């Protein structure tokens with residue numbers, strides 16, 4: 203069976219966010235972790251989201267892995283390829299959104315690539331090429347303090363140009379409001395003057411539906427879940443019922459691992475403190491004391507039979523800054539690895555329902571646990587679905603983008619996983 207849509211996501215929470223959007227629009231969607239091993243039975247699916255952990259790796263690695271995913275998706279007959287990036291455009295001047303978009307475009311012989319991180323449902327809108335998070339421009343939002351990709355420029359044409367070899371243009375809102383044909387014409391005109399990728403404004407779902415119609419007729423597009431909504435609408439047509447599977451209960455303990463330092467996650471941790479056991483990890487000891495993690499697992503083991511526990515490295519920008527100056531630029535990757543070991547320890551203690559906060563953190567945890575693919579369940583919060591692992595022992599997951607979800611997210615996720623306490 204040919205795929206209507208083949209997607210390459212630059213992190214695992216982003217992949218589940220997109221898979222959630224496609225599923226809600228009626229596309230039967232599977233999320234795989236990396237390029238699947240030969241022999242994975244895809245079943246009857248319309249879309250596959252290949253999750254990579256390429257947002258913060260060197261650009262050459264991100265390009266090579268993305269091209270590997272592209273080759274596999276083309277082998278499955280994918281009609282349109284979407285490169286899923288963060289709705290806050292998380293990246294550095296060295297990449298990886300520009301280099302990967304250009305490499306995919308070259309491989310597909312695509313003309314101009316439309317690019318938009320707009321996702322109005324979660325407050326991300328793009329106007330005159332400038333990205334807003336809620337009412338604030340990106341560079342004034344909490345993303346300015348991200349531990350790995352601090353976002354200090356809201357002008358996405360400028361941001362993308364700095365990481366692209368070829369010219370970047372803009373499809374402004376006045377054109378987008380005129381609909382799909384106008385967008386197509388503007389992209390063609392930009393292509394004629396040598397532009398190879400273009401930021402597309404979008405402030406409302408209707409803009410994304412128009413863009414999706416224009417983009418679906420092309421070979422490649424780059425964006426966040428809002429673009430996925432538009433593409434899915436073009437693929438299935440409006441009004442398709444979202445299929446939410448009814449899954450049998452999964453036995454086993456429940457736990458939360460938090461590695462995101464985003465403002466939303468910090469608030470979510472505060473919200474459950476006092477209602478369930480919360481361990482705010484001592485990062486100096488986590489990175490420097492070989493016995494510390496075993497001690498934290500013993501702490502969890504004493505409590506899991508009574509209900510969910512949370513272990514988190516999450517900290518405020520001031521604390522993150524101090525830890526980075528003490529432990530160096532590799533602190534984030536080392537913390538991710540330590541959290542992944544803790545997650546494996548928790549699974550060893552019988553945890554089968556696991557919530558992970560943070561995109562890079564989720565990548566490290568899911569890789570460590572060896573999960574290879576997910577089915578998509580009900581939506582817990584915009585951009586965050588319930589996931590069920592495919593193959594191996596069945597577990598339920600929620601991989602939460604650091605910035606997503608309201609203060610009550612963890613309770614909502616535990617409820618969706620049917621935990622009793």
Ligand SMILES: Nc1ncnc2c1ncn2[C@@H]1O[C@H](COP(=O)(O)OP(=O)(O)O)[C@@H](O)[C@H]1O
Pocket residue numbers: 348349350461462463464485515516517521522525526533534535536537538559560561562563564602603604605
């Ligand atoms: N206390 C801390 N100090 C410094 N870095 C941290 C701390 N806790 C977590 N990190 C790192 O910050 C990064 C958070 O990124 P990520 O997990 O993608 O979260 P988000 O979804 O909020 O972007 C990870 O590399 C993580 O290991």
Ligand SMILES: O=C(O)[C@@H](O)C(=O)COP(=O)(O)O
Pocket residue numbers: 213215216217219220287288289290426427560561562585602603604605
């Ligand atoms: O598009 C989004 O905002 C998310 O899907 C996403 O990619 C978030 O990344 P993390 O904040 O690193 O989880």
